[in-house]
Structures are given as C-alpha cells and as structure tokens.
Amino acid sequence: MKTSFGEYIRKLRTENGMTLTQLAAQLELDSANLSKIENGKREFDEKRLEKLATVFSLKLDDIKTEFFSDLFAKKIYENNCSMETLMVAEEKVNYLKSKNVKQGEIKFNTNE
Amino acid sequence: MKTSFGEYIRKLRTENGMTLTQLAAQLELDSANLSKIENGKREFDEKRLEKLATVFSLKLDDIKTEFFSDLFAKKIYENNCSMETLMVAEEKVNYLKSKNVKQGEIKFNTNE
DNA sequence: ATTATATTTGTCAAATATTGACAAGTCTAA
DNA sequence: TTAGACTTGTCAATATTTGACAAATATAAT
Numbered sequence: 002m003k004t005s006f007g008e009y010i011r012k013l014r015t016e017n018g019m020t021l022t023q024l025a026a027q028l029e030l031d032s033a034n035l036s037k038i039e040n041g042k043r044e045f046d047e048k049r050l051e052k053l054a055t056v057f058s059l060k061l062d063d064i065k066t067e068f069f070s071d072l073f074a075k076k077i078y079e080n081n082c083s084m085e086t087l088m089v090a091e092e093k094v095n096y097l098k099s100k101n102v103k104q105g106e107i108k109f110n111t112n113e
Numbered sequence: 114m115k116t117s118f119g120e121y122i123r124k125l126r127t128e129n130g131m132t133l134t135q136l137a138a139q140l141e142l143d144s145a146n147l148s149k150i151e152n153g154k155r156e157f158d159e160k161r162l163e164k165l166a167t168v169f170s171l172k173l174d175d176i177k178t179e180f181f182s183d184l185f186a187k188k189i190y191e192n193n194c195s196m197e198t199l200m201v202a203e204e205k206v207n208y209l210k211s212k213n214v215k216q217g218e219i220k221f222n223t224n225e
Numbered sequence: 226a227t228t229a230t231a232t233t234t235g236t237c238a239a240a241t242a243t244t245g246a247c248a249a250g251t252c253t254a255a
Numbered sequence: 256t257t258a259g260a261c262t263t264g265t266c267a268a269t270a271t272t273t274g275a276c277a278a279a280t281a282t283a284a285t
C-alpha cells in the first residue's frame with residue numbers, strides 16, 4: 002500500500018517508463034522539485050492535479066482521493082488526532098451538502 | 114449541529130458570557146480578528162488551540178477533533194472529493210502508525 | 226575509468242498567503 | 256446620544272511556498 006502522494010507519483014512515473022525530467026516537463030515544473038515531491042520533501046501543488054490525471058489518463062476523482070487522503074492522514078498523524086476526527090468530518094461534509102444544495106435542486110425548509 | 118469552527122467558538126464564548134474583547138485578550142489576538150474567525154472570514158490559528166482549551170477548561174483532544182474535522186470537511190466539500198477519501202485517509206493513518214512506531218515500543222520486522 | 230543520463234540536495238529570491246493592527250462602520254440597549 | 260459589542264475594510268509585517276539554478280551524487284552503458 003502506497004502512503005505518500007510522492008510515492009504514488011513515483012510509481013506512476015516509473016511504471017510508465019518516464020524520467021523525472023520528462024514528467025516534470027509535462028507538469029510544468031522543475032525536475033529537481035519533482036524529485037523533492039516524490040521524496041516527500043515538498044508538497045505537490047493542488048493546481049497540478051488535473052495535469053497529472055491527464056498525463057497518466059487517470060480519473061481526476063481517483064487522483065483527488067489519493068491526494069487529499071494523504072493530506073488528511075498526515076495531519077492526523079502529525080497532530081495526534083483521534084480517529085474520531087474522520088467520523089466527525091464525515092458528518093460535517095454531509096451537513097454542508099444538505100445545507101448548501103447544488104444549483105437547480107429544490108431546497109425544502111428544514112428545522113433551523 | 115455546529116459545523117464551522119467559528120460557530121463552535123462563538124457558542125463557547127456566548128455560553129460563558131464573554132465578549133469578543135474578553136476572549137480575544139485571553140487568546141492574545143485582536144477582537145476584530147476574532148470576530149472574523151467566528152464568522153468564518155478568517156481561520157483560527159492552530160497554535161492557539163491549547164489556549165482555547167485552557168480558557169474553557171476543555172480537553173485539547175476534543176478541540177482538536179472539532180478543529181481538524183472542520184478543516185477536512187471544508188476541503189472535501191470545496192473540492193468535491195468523494196467520501197471514499199475519508200476511508201482511504203483512515204487506512205493511511207493506520208499505516209503511518211504501524212510504520213512509525215512510538216518510541217519505547219518494540220518494532221518487529223514486517224514484510225517490506 | 227569515462228562519459229552520459231538520472232536523480233538528489235542545497236540555496237535563495239520572488240511570488241503568495243497569513244497575520245496583527247488599527248480605523249471606521251453598524252447595531253443594540255440604556 | 257452615548258457606551259459597549261460587534262463587524263468590516265485595509266494594509267504593512269511576517270511567514271510560507273514556489274520556481275529556478277548550481278552542484279553533488281548515483282546509475283548505467285561503452
């Protein structure tokens with residue numbers, strides 16, 4: 002199981018027989034910095050997730066799952082958060098979704 | 114159910130009959146900025162979580178749960194992440210914990 | 226061993242983002 | 256109408272992140 006997003010990118014890259022320089026060019030960044038990203042010494046920039054999906058013909062959703070789960074896991078681990086945090090987060094997402102309904106949908110009044 | 118960390122602080126503050134100025138002083142920040150925090154226009158600074166726990170005699174762990182779950186929920190909502198993200202995050206936390214064992218504990222070799 | 230290519234590491238200025246602080250505004254209740 | 260509580264806007268100071276480059280190391284082929 003791959004943990005870090007860096008390792009995930011490295012796996013994708015090597016499996017596709019690309020060098021740092023090649024992938025870096027496609028992602029429009031410096032190969033030295035991509036190296037740091039793969040080695041967990043820099044963060045991958047959120048704004049490049051789409052490019053990454055394109056380069057490897059992956060679903061953006063899957064890349065996002067990989068990216069954000071990694072972000073959350075690191076935060077939880079670093080800050081010694083309880084696992085409950087994730088459960089509460091789930092509730093809150095559901096709350097946000099119910100509150101702020103997508104455009105075009107009918108929003109019924111709820112209590113409060 | 115309170116969603117935002119700002120609302121959470123406001124609830125604590127009003128329940129304890131404090132003014133913005135009073136709480137801000139205890140947290141060592143400007144009351145104007147605390148107002149923005151409560152109204153979701155600024156982020157509460159992680160480094161003040163402990164002070165917050167002290168002021169209201171709450172367990173730091175509970176405050177952290179509130180704080181980070183809010184952070185995660187917002188990210189997921191804003192970026193339209195799949196709910197799976199949270200499950201994957203949980204797996205990754207467990208992986209990080211098993212990999213990087215706390216000091217003093219014995220670490221047996223695992224596969225890889 | 227020597228060259229070429231790939232990767233890693235260090236550094237630093239520039240670009241961005243966050244914060245602290247203050248002034249001026251609204252709102253409410255006495 | 257004054258006082259206290261809260262809100263909003265702004266901006267310089269500070270902190271963080273990023274892009275870029277040079278130099279070091281590693282790896283592989285000849």
